[in-house]
Amino acid sequence: xxxxxxxxxxxxxxxxxxxxxxxxxxxxxxxxxxxxxxxxxxxxxxxxxxxxxxxxxxxxxxxxxxxxxxxxxxxxxxxxxxxxxxxxxxxxxxxxxxxxxxxxxxxxxxxxxxxxxxxxxxxxxxxxxxxxxxxxxxxxxxxxxxxxxxxxxxxxxxxxxxxxxxxxxxxxxxxxxxxxxxxxxxxxxxxxxxxxxxxxxxxxxxxxxxxxxxxxxxxxxxxxxxxxxxxxxxxxxxxxxxxxxxxxxxxxxxxxxxxxxxxxxxxxxxxxxxxxxxxxxxxxxxxxxxxxxxxxxxxxxxxxxxxxxxxxxxxxxxxxxxxxxxxxxxxxxx
Numbered sequence: 001x002x003x004x005x006x007x008x009x010x011x012x013x014x015x016x017x018x019x020x021x022x023x024x025x026x027x028x029x030x031x032x033x034x035x036x037x038x039x040x041x042x043x044x045x046x047x048x049x050x051x052x053x054x055x056x057x058x059x060x061x062x063x064x065x066x067x068x069x070x071x072x073x074x075x076x077x078x079x080x081x082x083x084x085x086x087x088x089x090x091x092x093x094x095x096x097x098x099x100x101x102x103x104x105x106x107x108x109x110x111x112x113x114x115x116x117x118x119x120x121x122x123x124x125x126x127x128x129x130x131x132x133x134x135x136x137x138x139x140x141x142x143x144x145x146x147x148x149x150x151x152x153x154x155x156x157x158x159x160x161x162x163x164x165x166x167x168x169x170x171x172x173x174x175x176x177x178x179x180x181x182x183x184x185x186x187x188x189x190x191x192x193x194x195x196x197x198x199x200x201x202x203x204x205x206x207x208x209x210x211x212x213x214x215x216x217x218x219x220x221x222x223x224x225x226x227x228x229x230x231x232x233x234x235x236x237x238x239x240x241x242x243x244x245x246x247x248x249x250x251x252x253x254x255x256x257x258x259x260x261x262x263x264x265x266x267x268x269x270x271x272x273x274x275x276x277x278x279x280x281x282x283x284x285x286x287x288x289x290x291x292x293x294x295x296x297x298x299x300x301x302x303x304x305x306x307x308x309x310x311x312x313x314x315x316x317x318x319x320x321x322x323x324x325x326x327x328x329x330x331x332x333x334x
Contacts, residue, residue, distance in 0.1 A: 223250025
């Protein structure tokens with residue numbers, strides 16, 4: 001079966017069927033409705049490769065994330081795919097797990113499939129990805145680290161807003177000795193969160209000795225080990241902020257083992273506000289970085305560059321705010 005059969009069944013021209021399938025906006029709505037009805041009745045599936053040859057567009061976006069086992073990223077994938085479906089796009093997904101060979105393989109697959117653009121929603125490996133993709137004249141969307149180049153969109157996370165709210169919240173509860181469980185020092189997003197924390201502490205006139213900054217590596221185990229170190233200090237903290245929710249879970253688990261009750265004896269705040277945050281015991285106060293909004297910004301950034309007649313000379317910037325979500329893991333200093 002081909003488009004000639006569809007045209008005959010719908011009583012329209014072959015050109016109308018072709019333009020309808022390729023979603024040309026000038027097709028008469030009534031004719032388009034007849035074409036889609038015929039496609040449904042005959043069970044026809046358009047040849048996507050042929051459509052790409054005709055239109056020059058694959059209606060396929062690449063999506064590269066850091067690690068699918070991290071609960072933050074499935075939410076990204078789900079939100080990005082839902083938006084893509086609304087606009088008649090599909091996604092080609094890769095989880096690179098910080099592996100150079102997998103990065104190269106993912107990029108090769110996306111180029112072979114002639115994707116219309118790539119959203120690089122990772123924390124790490126961005127330089128390697130840019131090196132492979134920048135000369136392909138593909139729209140690219142990055143988090144924070146996109147260079148000022150044509151067809152490159154940069155989604156800037158406003159970490160300082162939510163972090164400032166978190167420090168002010170703990171301060172209002174009477175906490176003065178506040179520790180920070182940081183992320184990997186080679187991740188720009190992790191160092192940005194640490195810098196935002198230190199700036200917010202300085203703003204409140206609070207000191208942060210080096211002993212209160214411990215690397216949790218953005219893992220449960222890292223948070224567990226980090227709080228073990230903090231709890232053994234001569235003056236342990238009364239509150240702990242974490243660079244992500246996963247390490248906060250590790251902090252809470254270690255506190256439980258040590259007989260330290262959260263939030264009575266220790267207040268804990270995470271970052272990201274993943275879905276699990278509201279289901280742990282106690283429900284975790286967290287700084288929300290909306291996965292849905294991040295996905296929406298990335299998708300529309302790519303779509304704008306696909307549809308734009310001429311690229312912006314220095315790329316485009318978008319901004320994503322953060323905000324504190326209060327739950328039960330913080331309480332007044334007793």
